[in-house]
Amino acid sequence: MIEPLVIDQFHFLRPEWLLAIIPATMLVLFFWRQKSSAVNWRGAINPQLLDHLIDGGSKKTARWPWLLLLLAWIIAAIAMAGPTWTKLPQPIHKKQDALVVVLDLSLSMLAEDIKPSRLVRARHKILDILAQRDEGLTALIAYSGDAHIVSPLTDDNPTIANLTPALSPGMMPVFGSDPVGALKLAKQLFKNAGATNGRVLLITDGVTESDVDDIDNLLSRSGYELSIMGVGTPDGAPIPAKSGFLKDDGGNIIVPQLQRSRLEELAKHNKGRYADISLNDNDVGFLLPKLTTELEDNTVLTEREFDQWHDRGPLLTLALLPLALLAFRRGWLLVLPLLILAQPQTSHAFEWQDLWERPDQQAAKALHNGDAKTAAGLFKDNQWKASANYQAGNFDNAAKQFAQQDTATSHYNRGNALAKAGKLDEAIEAYDKALGQRPDMEDAQFNKELLEQLKEQQEQQQQQSSDNGEESDQEKQDSEQQDQQQGDQQNQDGEQQESDQQSEQNQQGDKEKQRSEKQGSEQNSEQQNAEESEEEKQQREQQQAQQEKQEQEQSEQQQAQASEQDQQSQQQKQAMEQWLRQIPDDPSGLLRRKFNHESKVRQQQGETQREQPQW
Incomplete structure (x- = not known):
């Protein structure tokens, strides 16, 4: 069955x-442009004699075989290039080395x-162990008064390494020491x-006598070996x-000592060191020796989607069969070696980066290098894409x-x-929804x-700005009223002055009335027009x-606003930065x-804690 063509994976x-x-x-172009032998002789022999001297010289050379040869060559080249668009499940052998690190x-x-x-x-020693483990699965468990899984069995050692520096006794909900629960x-x-065999590395400074018996009963006939790394003196x-x-209840200072002999006996009883x-690294090399890869029991066969693509090139050979029939014509068998398909040992993808890394891997690499914008465009998962956009500032x-x-x-x-985007009301609503699902989310x-x-x-701040704006409007109204009063006063003074001038002009007109009444009337008219203008x-x-x-x-008010x-x-920006800090x-x-x-x-389920020291 042939899978459908996926264009984006082709x-x-x-x-x-x-x-x-x-x-x-x-x-093909070279042979296409070659002239026949008759055409070459036409420059030296009379055309009237040429037809009698050369047999078939007037016939044209057939060119269609060259087109068929080019077509066959192109099909063969495409087949050799290996067109593909689907992956194959690739069975691989993986080392079965399961290690659980238990930290006190x-x-x-x-x-x-x-x-x-x-x-x-x-x-620091756990980080060294993770750096050396390039194969197998690793888990991390931390315990005090009770035990908790920091990370299950996984081959993602960098994630465990990121969690390790945060481990401390202060984060444990119950004080004490319970290695049996761990x-x-x-x-x-x-x-x-599903691991029938595995190794446990216990990193501690001591266990009690009752813990030794309980651990022996727990791991006996289990197939898991227990190695112990002693910490202290x-x-x-x-x-x-x-x-x-x-100090203890009696007021004495507590001095915990390394219980070396007890720990050696416990490791010996459980097939460990x-x-x-x-x-x-001598301690790690002694406690966790490399497993031999020659033994078949040390590897498991897994089937996973690996970067192994299904080569569709051989299907194109079917298109060459009709063309191959023409190879039996005289002279065409010489081109047969050009059509032989040979599978090379090495292969390279047309899109180099997509061959070696998935888009999510490319995005994670870009995000690690600080190019969050590129990572946001490559991530397929919405949560990863959102994280990349957040780091890129696209809130x-x-x-x-x-x-x-x-x-939550x-x-x-x-x-x-x-x-971050400044939408405070929507942000508060989002926090309310998170707290509605998880009321104990302190952040x-x-x-x-x-x-x-x-x-x-x-x-x-907005209220203060509003109050300042009202005060400025009131001041503006007072200023306009004052300007209006000044204008009215100026108008009154002008009218009084005009009245005095008119009285003087009338008196002067009476004295000069004898000269000419007509001239006086014209002068009064001109004076009135001048006064009006x-x-x-x-x-x-x-x-x-x-x-x-x-x-x-208005301009000053706009600038002030x-x-x-x-x-x-x-x-607001400074307050936001202070809040983020x-x-x-x-x-x-x-x-x-x-x-x-x-x-x-565990407390709600009624699990009882074992008797154990508080330190």
């Missing part, structure tokens, strides 16, 4: 074979008899993964506390993509994106309270001055909440 496995079409085309997080691991402390040295979880992890050291050192923690798209899932974490991330509650405080500050001129100037003053006031808006925007960066918060939830569930 490519060539060996694209360099397509270059063979170029010389074939050049060769009791208070005694804080002792500083080895520097800087037992806990720090143990975490080994029960390790046994359950092996069972869930036989002399021991006190446990640091806030005020001095940790014991070694003290060291500064080099609106990030919020839309986070909203596609109805989970998605709503919390959507709230962060909306807060969402903290961010919500910060946004509410920021919103109150913005409302207060002067009055209109003064009114026009007053109106222009008042209009210019209003335009200037723009400056005030810029100041508010700057204050207040968000705590606590990588252990997720594990702490996970451990607390598991501990509460």
